[in-house]
Amino acid sequence: MKLLVVDNEEIYRDIISTCASARGLQTRTAASMDEAFNIFNEWQPDLVSLEVLSSNGDGIKLIRQLKEAANDRIIPIMVITFKSDDATMNACIQAGADDFLAKPFNDILFNTRLSTHLRNVLFSKETFQKNRDLIYFQSMIEREHRMAHQVLAHAMDRSEDEDEKVAVTRLAATSFNGDIALIKRRADNGLLLFIGDFTGHGLPASIGALPLTQAFFKAASENSSVAEIAHHFNSILIDILPDYMFCAAYIILLNTDGMLEYWGGGMPHAFIVREGEIDMQSIRSKHMPLGILDREEFEDTVTQVKLKAGAKVVVASDGVLEMNNDDGNMLGDEKFINMLSQQSDHAEIGVFQANIVDQLVTFQGDAEQLDDITLLSVKA
Amino acid sequence: MSITVTVEQNSHRVGIRVVGSFDFSLFNDFRAAYSDYLTGYQELIVDMQAVEYLDSAALGMLLSMRNSVSSETDIVIANSNAFIRNILMISRFDKRFIIT
Numbered sequence: 211m212k213l214l215v216v217d218n219e220e221i222y223r224d225i226i227s228t229c230a231s232a233r234g235l236q237t238r239t240a241a242s243m244d245e246a247f248n249i250f251n252e253w254q255p256d257l258v259s260l261e262v263l264s265s266n267g268d269g270i271k272l273i274r275q276l277k278e279a280a281n282d283r284i285i286p287i288m289v290i291t292f293k294s295d296d297a298t299m300n301a302c303i304q305a306g307a308d309d310f311l312a313k314p315f316n317d318i319l320f321n322t323r324l325s326t327h328l329r330n331v332l333f334s335k336e337t338f339q340k341n342r343d344l345i346y347f348q349s350m351i352e353r354e355h356r357m358a359h360q361v362l363a364h365a366m367d368r369s370e371d372e373d374e375k376v377a378v379t380r381l382a383a384t385s386f387n388g389d390i391a392l393i394k395r396r397a398d399n400g401l402l403l404f405i406g407d408f409t410g411h412g413l414p415a416s417i418g419a420l421p422l423t424q425a426f427f428k429a430a431s432e433n434s435s436v437a438e439i440a441h442h443f444n445s446i447l448i449d450i451l452p453d454y455m456f457c458a459a460y461i462i463l464l465n466t467d468g469m470l471e472y473w474g475g476g477m478p479h480a481f482i483v484r485e486g487e488i489d490m491q492s493i494r495s496k497h498m499p500l501g502i503l504d505r506e507e508f509e510d511t512v513t514q515v516k517l518k519a520g521a522k523v524v525v526a527s528d529g530v531l532e533m534n535n536d537d538g539n540m541l542g543d544e545k546f547i548n549m550l551s552q553q554s555d556h557a558e559i560g561v562f563q564a565n566i567v568d569q570l571v572t573f574q575g576d577a578e579q580l581d582d583i584t585l586l587s588v589k590a
Numbered sequence: 591m592s593i594t595v596t597v598e599q600n601s602h603r604v605g606i607r608v609v610g611s612f613d614f615s616l617f618n619d620f621r622a623a624y625s626d627y628l629t630g631y632q633e634l635i636v637d638m639q640a641v642e643y644l645d646s647a648a649l650g651m652l653l654s655m656r657n658s659v660s661s662e663t664d665i666v667i668a669n670s671n672a673f674i675r676n677i678l679m680i681s682r683f684d685k686r687f688i689i690t
Contacts, residue, residue, distance in 0.1 A: 409646040410614065453657045454617075454650030458681065476681040498682045502653055 211328060214255035215239045216246040216272075217290070218264040222313070226259050226290065229317055233324065243267030250276055256331045257286045261313075262302060263293055270305045277306035284334040286327040290315060351412060358416040362390060365416075365423040369393045375401060375464075377563030381529075381583040388415030388457075389527050389584040392423060394430035399466050402430045402439075405525050405586055406459040406500070407477065418457055418501065421446050436463050437510040440473040440500070444508050447501030456501040460493075460525055468517045468590045473510065475499045478528055481547070484521040485555050488547050493523065517590035520555055522562060529581030536575040545573065559589045592616060593623045602632035609640040614647040621654070629660040639669035649681055656686050664688055 213230045215237055217223045223239040230237050238253055240246035243264055250258070258276060262269025273287055286308040291298070294312035302310055309323055359382060369392045371378050378391050388408030395401055404426050408415040422443055429439045439461050447457055458476030465471070474480075476499030482489040492515045503509070517523070526546065533541040549569045553562050566585065593616065596605040604627045608616065624634060636652070638644075656665055666688045670678060678689055 407646070409650045452654075454647070454654040456646075456650060456653070458646070478680065495680055496682070498685055503685075 211257070211331065212236045212238070212253065212255040214246065214249055214253065214258045216241075216243075216258065216264055217261040218242070219261070222261065222290070225317075226320075229320055230324065233321070233328075235328075240264075243269070243272050246272060247275060247279075251279060255285065256335075257288065257327050259288045259290050260307075262289055262291050262298065270301050273302060273305040273307050283338070284331060286330060288323060288327065290320075354413040355411070358388075358413045361413075361416045362388075362419050365419050366390065366392060368423075368427055370395060373401065375559060376403070376586065376588045377559045378587075379563060379567050379583070379585045381579065387411050387529065387582045388419070389529065389582040390419050390422070391584050391586050392426045393586075394427060396430050396433055398433060400433075401464040401588065402426070403462040403464070403525075403586065403588065404459065405462075405477065405527070405584060406457045407527050407584075408457045409455045414455070418447050418451055418455070421450065422457070436461050436471045436473050436512045440510045440512070441505075441508060444500045444503065445505055448504060451501045456499040458495070458499040460495070462523075462525075462588075464517075464523075464588060464590065468519065468521075470515045470517050470523065470590070471512050472515070473497065473512050478526065478531055481524040481526075481550055482515070482517065482521055483524060483550050483553065484518055486551050488550055490543070490547075493525075519590060521590045522559065523588050523590070524550060524566070525586045527582070527584040529579075529583040530570065530585055532581065533570065533574060533579070533583065534577050535573050536577050538577075541570075541573060549573075559587055562589075563587045593619050595623050597627075602630070603635060604631055604633070605635045605637055607637040607640065610642055612638075612641045612644040612648040612651075614645070617647070617651060620651050621658075624655055624659065627663075628658055629663070631660075631663050633664045633666055634659060635666045635668050637668050638671070638674055641670075641674060644674050644677060649677070649683070652683070652687065666690060 213235045215223050215226045218241055227237040227239060238249055240249050244267065260269065260273065276287060287306065288309040288311060289302045289307045290311045290313060292313045299310045308327065311320065311323065371393060373393055373395055376393050378393060380389065380391065388410065390406045392404040408418055425442055425446060429442065460472055460474045460477050460480065462470060462472045472493060474493065474495035475497035477495045479490050480493035482492055496511065496513065497509050531541055531543065531546060549566055553565055592609050594607045606623050627634060659665060667678060668690045670689065683689060
């Protein structure tokens with residue numbers, strides 16, 4: 211720690227320097243204002259003691275100049291002066307001085323004050339450094355999130371979002387959370403869907419997405435069964451993800467006859483909407499998410515649901531159901547069901563989806579969206 | 591501290607109590623909490639009574655714990671509220687943990 215002593219009298223420069231040196235401080239002295247300002251800028255002291263009567267200038271003005279030069283660093287200025295009247299003290303404090311001691315001063319008092327100021331300086335230096343670190347890490351994470359969005363956008367490029375039977379909406383939050391939705395119509399006209407949610411946020415959450423995406427389109431072209439796909443995806447993720455990461459998912463195949471087959475692990479229940487009725491029981495996760503159980507333990511039991519003509523299946527990531535409004539209330543099943551049941555049965559899937567998204571946006575209001583939101587609707 | 595560990599005297603049970611938000615910020619602390627008890631214990635009990643929120647990162651941390659701790663040792667996830675219980679059950683954590 212460095213103390214700059216500004217005093218026109220040599221004896222005080224010595225006394226203050228000696229006191230400070232005894233406490234392990236480095237010191238430099240200045241006998242005039244000009245000299246003080248130059249040393250201040252060149253040597254960058256951590257605190258300053260100042261006799262406002264020093265020659266060649268105005269002490270009050272110097273205090274202002276030093277405070278200005280310090281910018282956002284905290285560099286306490288202790289005025290130690292013979293001119294100890296109230297008016298001078300007020301002027302010094304107004305100009306930005308942090309302390310005021312009258313000469314001749316008591317060395318115990320000086321030491322106590324010095325300790326207090328040093329503590330503040332130390333504390334502010336730590337805070338300053340921590341803030342810098344935080345800003346650094348924050349910008350790194352923002353960059354990673356942007357990169358993750360880009361990686362996933364690329365991965366989902368081949369997804370057939372424009373299929374007339376499906377609508378998918380992806381609303382990205384500032385903190386990317388690893389939602390992924392893939393759509394592909396197979397050669398037999400069956401519609402293959404994948405809705406996944408990787409653990410965690412940012413770039414790490416996206417690492418499993420690339421191989422899964424490739425495997426998805428390959429599986430679609432080979433007419434693989436839902437169970438085979440589940441097995442394969444699980445194997446991929448077991449191999450590449452660390453043990454604390456996994457992917458909650460639905461793998462859904464909707465056949466042309468309305469028979470829906472699915473494998474679900476770790477995802478919220480889906481909704482089947484028909485004639486204002488909502489079924490939340492028929493499509494629900496029965497398994498642990500992908501990437502947890504090893505190949506021998508993995509369960510590939512697939513469930514079949516026969517959809518009636520016109521029925522719509524809605525899959526919402528937990529970002530939808532845990533969405534908050536202005537008042538901090540969570541959307542939850544009940545309000546979401548309410549939104550679904552108001553939709554016309556005859557609406558095209560695109561219109562149906564757009565209406566729900568409108569209502570979600572209205573619900574959200576000005577509240578910040580914390581999670582990525584993925585909403586997928588498909589019509590039988 | 592957000593995590594406190596208690597070892598019952600003359601017993602083979604260890605309690606790990608998590609307070610507040612159980613999320614990625616506890617990644618290292620949580621691992622440190624059980625790393626001395628990987629083998630030789632009958633039960634590790636993760637007490638969720640004071641957990642207000644739990645995210646998928648926490649689920650991952652629990653799975654990682656299950657992987658590290660001897661398969662002879664039961665891991666009990668105790669005192670979850672309805673919200674947390676629901677999250678655990680959706681991901682079928684009952685297959686690997688005892689949920690009470």
